[in-house]
Amino acid sequence: MAKKFLPVLLMLILLIAVVGCEKDKETSGNANGSGDSKDKVTFTYFNAASPGKDGNTNETTIGKIFEDQTGVNFKTEYLVGDINTKIGTMIASGKYPDVLVPDIAIDKVLDAGAFIDLTELIEEHGPNLKKLYAPHWEQMKDKDGKINFLPFAAKHGYIKDPNITQGAFWIQRGILKEAGYPKIKTLDEYFALIEDYKKKHPEVNGASTIGFSALTYDWRFFALSNVPNHLAGYPNDGEVIVDMKTHKTDVYADNDITKRYMKELNELNSKGLFDKESFVANYDEYLAKLASGRVLGFFDYGWQVQQALDNLKAAGNDDLRYMPLPITFDGEKDQYIDPPAFINNRGVGITVSAKDPVRIIKYFDNMAKEENQKLMFWGIKEETYSVDDKGKFFQTQEQYAKTSDEDFRDKSGLNTFEYYWPMGDMLYSDGNAWVPGKQPEVAQVAYTDGDKAILEAYGVKVFSDLFADPDDRPWYPTWSAVIEQGSDAQIFGQRKTDLTKVYFPKLVLAKPGDFDKVWDEYIKEFNTLDVKALEELMDKVVEDRIKAAAK
Amino acid sequence: MQIGSKAAVKEVIKPSVSISTKSNKSFFQRMMSQKALLAMSLPFLVWLFVFKYVPLWGWSIAFQDFKPARSLFDQEWIGLEHFKFLFTDDNFWRVLRNTIGMSTINLVLGFVTAICLALLINEIRHIKFKKSVQTISYLPHFISWVVAASIVSYSLSLENGIVNIVLVNLGIIDEPILWLGKEKWFWVINGLTEVWKNVGWNTIIYLAAITMIDPEQYEAADIDGASRFQRIRHITLPSLKPTIIILLIMNLGYILESGFEAQYLLGNPMNLSYSENLDIYVLKYGMSMGNFSLATAAGIFKTVVSFIFLFTANHIAKRFDQPRLF
Numbered sequence: 050m051a052k053k054f055l056p057v058l059l060m061l062i063l064l065i066a067v068v069g070c071e072k073d074k075e076t077s078g079n080a081n082g083s084g085d086s087k088d089k090v091t092f093t094y095f096n097a098a099s100p101g102k103d104g105n106t107n108e109t110t111i112g113k114i115f116e117d118q119t120g121v122n123f124k125t126e127y128l129v130g131d132i133n134t135k136i137g138t139m140i141a142s143g144k145y146p147d148v149l150v151p152d153i154a155i156d157k158v159l160d161a162g163a164f165i166d167l168t169e170l171i172e173e174h175g176p177n178l179k180k181l182y183a184p185h186w187e188q189m190k191d192k193d194g195k196i197n198f199l200p201f202a203a204k205h206g207y208i209k210d211p212n213i214t215q216g217a218f219w220i221q222r223g224i225l226k227e228a229g230y231p232k233i234k235t236l237d238e239y240f241a242l243i244e245d246y247k248k249k250h251p252e253v254n255g256a257s258t259i260g261f262s263a264l265t266y267d268w269r270f271f272a273l274s275n276v277p278n279h280l281a282g283y284p285n286d287g288e289v290i291v292d293m294k295t296h297k298t299d300v301y302a303d304n305d306i307t308k309r310y311m312k313e314l315n316e317l318n319s320k321g322l323f324d325k326e327s328f329v330a331n332y333d334e335y336l337a338k339l340a341s342g343r344v345l346g347f348f349d350y351g352w353q354v355q356q357a358l359d360n361l362k363a364a365g366n367d368d369l370r371y372m373p374l375p376i377t378f379d380g381e382k383d384q385y386i387d388p389p390a391f392i393n394n395r396g397v398g399i400t401v402s403a404k405d406p407v408r409i410i411k412y413f414d415n416m417a418k419e420e421n422q423k424l425m426f427w428g429i430k431e432e433t434y435s436v437d438d439k440g441k442f443f444q445t446q447e448q449y450a451k452t453s454d455e456d457f458r459d460k461s462g463l464n465t466f467e468y469y470w471p472m473g474d475m476l477y478s479d480g481n482a483w484v485p486g487k488q489p490e491v492a493q494v495a496y497t498d499g500d501k502a503i504l505e506a507y508g509v510k511v512f513s514d515l516f517a518d519p520d521d522r523p524w525y526p527t528w529s530a531v532i533e534q535g536s537d538a539q540i541f542g543q544r545k546t547d548l549t550k551v552y553f554p555k556l557v558l559a560k561p562g563d564f565d566k567v568w569d570e571y572i573k574e575f576n577t578l579d580v581k582a583l584e585e586l587m588d589k590v591v592e593d594r595i596k597a598a599a600k
Numbered sequence: 601m602q603i604g605s606k607a608a609v610k611e612v613i614k615p616s617v618s619i620s621t622k623s624n625k626s627f628f629q630r631m632m633s634q635k636a637l638l639a640m641s642l643p644f645l646v647w648l649f650v651f652k653y654v655p656l657w658g659w660s661i662a663f664q665d666f667k668p669a670r671s672l673f674d675q676e677w678i679g680l681e682h683f684k685f686l687f688t689d690d691n692f693w694r695v696l697r698n699t700i701g702m703s704t705i706n707l708v709l710g711f712v713t714a715i716c717l718a719l720l721i722n723e724i725r726h727i728k729f730k731k732s733v734q735t736i737s738y739l740p741h742f743i744s745w746v747v748a749a750s751i752v753s754y755s756l757s758l759e760n761g762i763v764n765i766v767l768v769n770l771g772i773i774d775e776p777i778l779w780l781g782k783e784k785w786f787w788v789i790n791g792l793t794e795v796w797k798n799v800g801w802n803t804i805i806y807l808a809a810i811t812m813i814d815p816e817q818y819e820a821a822d823i824d825g826a827s828r829f830q831r832i833r834h835i836t837l838p839s840l841k842p843t844i845i846i847l848l849i850m851n852l853g854y855i856l857e858s859g860f861e862a863q864y865l866l867g868n869p870m871n872l873s874y875s876e877n878l879d880i881y882v883l884k885y886g887m888s889m890g891n892f893s894l895a896t897a898a899g900i901f902k903t904v905v906s907f908i909f910l911f912t913a914n915h916i917a918k919r920f921d922q923p924r925l926f
Contacts, residue, residue: 547691
């Protein structure tokens with residue numbers, strides 16, 4: 050009996066599967082709502098840029114205020130899993146959420162024509178948006194003159210981030226303390242300090258100390274390959290450096306600066322100061338190593354090691370925490386701090402599936418008002434921040450603690466609205482920082498006694514005071530340039546990464562006598578690549594951006 | 601289960617096709633008399649068609665400059681451009697070498713270890729011990745590759761890795777070796793990892809085949825005074841031969857599938873030139889660049905090679921009058 054039953058069951062399952070594949074009925078279509086009504090309506094919002102908690106914006110304090118103002122609520126959904134798969138599925142099905150933040154997959158979304166042109170909508174319904182994005186209006190236009198999405202962070206004025214979230218050479222504070230807080234600027238001084246300290250302290254907490262470590266895992270390899278560029282006094286322009294006078298771009302992976310840095314690391318390695326595991330450790334192992342306090346120095350971007358730095362801060366031993374330093378080859382002027390930049394390859398757009406684009410753009414427009422931007426980033430006056438008699442925003446210890454608490458941030462909406470919506474950056478018209486983290490008064494509230502002591506020893510108020518101010522670079526950052534999928538420039542980029550991934554470890558770990566031989570081998574292979582494809586494209590990007598900024 | 605069913609399909613279809621040329625009447629008569637069999641095979645035919653033949657249509661992507669979400673008529677046709685890119689790229693030949701190298705090692709090691717373990721387990725008389733050996737050897741099969749790769753990379757690490765500690769203490773090596781940084785060792789490490797993870801699982805089919813052997817043969821051998829080793833050599837192994845050959849032929853079809861996760865997770869800048877395989881290459885130059893056409897072209901190449909391997913192996917088996925797939 051069972052024998053007969055099984056095939057029948059299988060057949061049934063198959064039938065259901067086949068029938069179930071029938072296409073869903075399309076429900077979308079751009080209904081032209083009046084847009085003036087305050088009727089309650091819910092749209093969908095998908096954020097592929099970051100993980101987060103799914104929910105409704107009107108369940109948060111700030112989102113509720115916005116709903117009262119516009120009648121609009123967003124059902125928010127965040128990325129789980131692989132971004133390319135998720136966005137790829139959306140494109141294949143042709144069904145999108147009303148509002149989409151596609152992050153790095155934005156090219157695919159644009160290729161598929163999934164975003165509607167916002168130009169007219171903004172002209173008609175978005176006076177505040179227009180005002181917010183006015184400084185970048187020309188840069189926002191696509192090749193065909195359309196505005197397909199609203200990039201994040203329209204810059205108004207300039208304020209330096211008090212903390213180092215970008216690149217720096219980091220060194221353990223205990224080393225600086227023992228050496229009497231010397232002012233060090235060059236790479237040689239930096240390595241000498243580490244060498245000296247390691248000799249005196251071969252062990253930390255019973256494990257051997259590691260002189261200098263590097264992160265090379267997967268796509269994070271740039272944490273190693275970008276360094277020569279920084280040491281030569283350039284900001285993080287990705288794979289190229291841009292000449293300040295001629296504005297010509299140059300892929301520097303085969304330049305003398307790269308050779309010099311590799312040679313320095315090679316010498317470091319021969320002295321036993323370089324962490325050999327750098328080239329095999331994955332990202333988690335790297336972070337764990339930093340948090341263990343065994344590593345004396347490393348180069349990385351602040352945002353990439355934040356987790357390890359936080360762990361060290363929580364552990365409370367100030368000597369094991371790290372201090373960021375603006376190291377260059379010979380004491381050149383450093384450019385570690387990003388120039389004021391407008392990133393126009395990330396943003397939020399309204400999709401072709403959106404039911405009522407007018408209502409959505411009106412919601413965005415309402416958000417773009419300065420008082421509402423303050424609400425999104427600073428929260429509610431007297432509850433999450435206070436204002437002194439000169440109109441300066443600040444946070445008390447309690448307010449700082451409150452806004453650092455994830456639970457509170459979720460409930461209030463500070464997390465929901467902290468990024469990924471139409472937004473500005475830098476300074477409000479009243480001179481306050483757009484986001485609390487950039488207000489020096491707020492940064493100082495967060496400093497521990499150890500932070501204050503080391504800052505005082507160096508005679509500065511905040512960490513970034515040690516770093517030089519950025520020069521004006523209207524093309525910055527070239528890494529945000531849109532490189533066409535499958536183009537020669539993109540293939541060059543991938544091949545260059547592959548080649549450097551093979552040769553950099555060889556260069557660093559080679560016997561010092563063999564270094565030049567390995568370098569020549571590397572250059573020989575490098576010269577077979579189509580480097581012009583990328584440089585020509587980048588020259589064009591730089592030229593276009595200078596033109597756009599001049600308008 | 602699947603193999604059996606497919607064979608059943610063939611038995612039903614073949615005669616009916618041949619008869620249909622003779623007379624329609626007897627064809628329908630036959631069909632009616634075998635309707636139960638036909639009905640049972642129908643789902644598998646549908647399955648085969650939907651999941652194996654319909655996707656073949658997607659191969660056309662390889663000859664286009666494919667852009668998603670556009671209709672077929674809006675695509676640009678560029679002929680063999682993508683194949684040309686593949687075959688002129690040094691990297692492609694390097695990853696091909698790695699793929700074939702690693703899958704050959706996996707194939708040989710996988711077969712030898714699984715058969716040996718099956719023979720050994722079969723010789724264990726203590727039931728509880730036997731069961732626990734089996735369970736322990738299966739276990740790694742059920743952990744995800746992410747976890748497995750972490751375990752491997754921690755055991756091979758320079759400072760606290762158990763492999764280095766053991767080897768140094770035994771005096772086999774003087775100082776710890778950065779195993780995952782030795783590029784040429786990667787194939788071996790990958791092969792051993794694969795064995796550790798799957799050997800228990802792979803023995804199941806051999807153990808099943810062993811239980812089919814008639815116990816009387818062993819009794820007869822015992823009476824003739826055969827030792828344990830002789831019984832394995834002259835009874836167990838020959839009885840396993842058909843299973844081994846069929847599995848070998850089937851696995852030869854997967855010669856270009858050397859796995860993806862192990863290489864991806866254990867790969868690092870230092871062993872890149874030996875760890876990167878075809879699948880990682882496709883991921884890098886095809887999927888993550890949005891170049892689906894290239895990925896498809898590589899897929900077609902893989903299929904063609906697998907096809908050739910499978911048929912050659914099957915043909916050789918036929919020549920030597922051994923069990924074969926078809």
